[in-house]
Amino acid sequence: MATFNWMTALSGGILIGISATLLLLFNGRIAGISGMVNGAIRFDAAESWRWTFLVGLLIGGAIYEYMLAPQPTPTSTFTPWAMIVGGFLVGFGTRMGNGCTSGHGVCGLGRLSTRSLAAVLTFMGFAIATVLITHHILPGLL
Numbered sequence: 034m035a036t037f038n039w040m041t042a043l044s045g046g047i048l049i050g051i052s053a054t055l056l057l058l059f060n061g062r063i064a065g066i067s068g069m070v071n072g073a074i075r076f077d078a079a080e081s082w083r084w085t086f087l088v089g090l091l092i093g094g095a096i097y098e099y100m101l102a103p104q105p106t107p108t109s110t111f112t113p114w115a116m117i118v119g120g121f122l123v124g125f126g127t128r129m130g131n132g133c134t135s136g137h138g139v140c141g142l143g144r145l146s147t148r149s150l151a152a153v154l155t156f157m158g159f160a161i162a163t164v165l166i167t168h169h170i171l172p173g174l175l
Contacts, residue, residue, distance in 0.1 A: 041102065048093075053140050056086065063144075065136020066090075067127035130155075 053064040073083040127133040141149020
């Protein structure tokens with residue numbers, strides 16, 4: 034497992050904040066990725082900015098991964114069907130919660146949205162409970 038580097042995490046957070054701020058400043062749009070993907074799959078010409086932003090995210094990630102800070106590719110022991118089911122559940126949850134962690138956590142909290150604060154507290158609470166159950170309670174029972 035790679036060691037944690039707080040400078041890398043801080044730099045990534047700053048870049049995410051700058052990109053979300055620039056999108057809001059120049060386009061008047063919020064950088065919630067689930068909403069952006071949902072709008073992009075409609076293939077409306079007026080919504081082409083969504084594709085530009087999403088492709089930019091992929092290119093930026095690739096530049097970082099392969100040129101600036103190459104890391105070993107992580108492996109997973111999950112079966113493909115479990116990841117597919119998990120992906121659909123995440124997609125369902127983002128539609129049900131009117132946004133994902135990036136939309137609520139980065140953009141919503143930055144705009145002082147109480148709805149986003151409630152969503153982020155819910156995300157974090159369930160994440161903490163999930164780690165507690167899967168890493169501390171279940172291994173002791175099995």
